[in-house]
Amino acid sequence: MGLLVDGKWHDKWYDTAKHGGRFVREDARFRNWITADGSAGPGGSAGFTAEADRYHLYVSLACPWAHRTLIFRALKGLQELIPVSVVHPHMLASGWEFAPDPEPLHGSRFLHELYTRADDTYTGRVTVPVLWDKKQQTIVSNESAEIIRMFNGAFDHLTANTEDFCPIGLLPEIDRINEFVYHRVNNGVYRCGFATTQDAYEEAFHELFGALDELELLLGKSRYLVGDRLTEADWRLFTTLVRFDAVYFCHFKTNQRMISSYAHLQGYLKELYQYPGVRETVNFEHIKQHYFFSHGHMNPARIVPLGPVLDLDSPHGRHI
Numbered sequence: 001m002g003l004l005v006d007g008k009w010h011d012k013w014y015d016t017a018k019h020g021g022r023f024v025r026e027d028a029r030f031r032n033w034i035t036a037d038g039s040a041g042p043g044g045s046a047g048f049t050a051e052a053d054r055y056h057l058y059v060s061l062a063c064p065w066a067h068r069t070l071i072f073r074a075l076k077g078l079q080e081l082i083p084v085s086v087v088h089p090h091m092l093a094s095g096w097e098f099a100p101d102p103e104p105l106h107g108s109r110f111l112h113e114l115y116t117r118a119d120d121t122y123t124g125r126v127t128v129p130v131l132w133d134k135k136q137q138t139i140v141s142n143e144s145a146e147i148i149r150m151f152n153g154a155f156d157h158l159t160a161n162t163e164d165f166c167p168i169g170l171l172p173e174i175d176r177i178n179e180f181v182y183h184r185v186n187n188g189v190y191r192c193g194f195a196t197t198q199d200a201y202e203e204a205f206h207e208l209f210g211a212l213d214e215l216e217l218l219l220g221k222s223r224y225l226v227g228d229r230l231t232e233a234d235w236r237l238f239t240t241l242v243r244f245d246a247v248y249f250c251h252f253k254t255n256q257r258m259i260s261s262y263a264h265l266q267g268y269l270k271e272l273y274q275y276p277g278v279r280e281t282v283n284f285e286h287i288k289q290h291y292f293f294s295h296g297h298m299n300p301a302r303i304v305p306l307g308p309v310l311d312l313d314s315p316h317g318r319h320i
């Protein structure tokens with residue numbers, strides 16, 4: 001686990017000391033947008049036109065951020081257009097690794113090689129997901145929140161799949177919920193797990209469970225987070241909920257309650273898990289292997305727990 005400094009790999013854990021023991025996630029650095037006509041998107045440069053056989057997605061099946069991109073790739077029928085490579089679940093001294101086989105485009109063994117191929121002076125963390133452009137030989141984006149927005153609309157003219165998880169009229173509410181869920185839930189579990197002081201952990205813990213209580217109330221009245229229509233906001237919450245009982249509850253000490261003990265959140269989680277195409281994007285073997293094995297300072301014997309038994313296939317009972 002580490003980062004690149006001026007294009008050189010350093011094996012180094014997060015520096016929480018400079019934030020009073022709090023884990024603060026770095027902003028992603030590659031922020032271009034694929035658009036239907038190649039015009040610039042909300043950030044970055046123009047020139048990334050939506051085309052077949054041009055882009056490649058690198059993910060970890062363990063990572064909740066990368067998982068969002070796999071879900072949108074499936075929901076939007078992009079599997080043929082955008083091939084995917086999966087890193088090994090164990091992220092060790094050299095960071096994310098392609099094993100047993102190197103990745104197919106350049107024969108790289110490590111994800112950091114793709115970052116330096118795109119920018120040989122890159123400084124920052126080497127994260128998944130990565131959306132690669134074969135034409136310009138660079139990273140389009142390593143920000144999942146933006147990759148899923150591109151997937152939602154940029155390729156519609158090629159796939160004829162016009163399902164819209166970010167309808168314009170609902171965007172302000174989707175963005176409001178995303179902001180709340182990102183800080184308190186998606187990143188909230190990491191803020192609990194990677195805290196290095198008791199105070200930092202407790203602050204994140206209370207924010208997380210306060211948020212889950214609010215979401216439980218909301219989902220008692222509403223089928224989805226933004227009314228009766230499934231939106232991007234739901235998929236962003238889903239990737240954290242689906243890992244919660246299997247990993248975060250124990251490994252990140254987010255152990256006030258399991259998701260399975262909330263009537264509405266659990267039904268909602270099951271409904272999303274059972275949505276066509278989504279179950280296939282969930283890999284509990286990678287999820288558990290990654291967290292419990294990779295974080296040796298948190299779990300020195302690297303024992304991967306066998307439980308808990310999860311029940312995500314039974315009827316979800318959501319008919320609000």
Ligand SMILES: N[C@@H](CCC(=O)N[C@@H](CS)C(=O)NCC(=O)O)C(=O)O
Pocket residue numbers: 001002003027028060062063064065066125126127128129142143144145
């Ligand atoms: N903002 C990024 C965050 C991605 C991220 O932090 N991914 C984790 C995996 S769950 C990672 O690759 N971490 C490696 C590291 O921080 O060194 C996104 O949402 O795309």
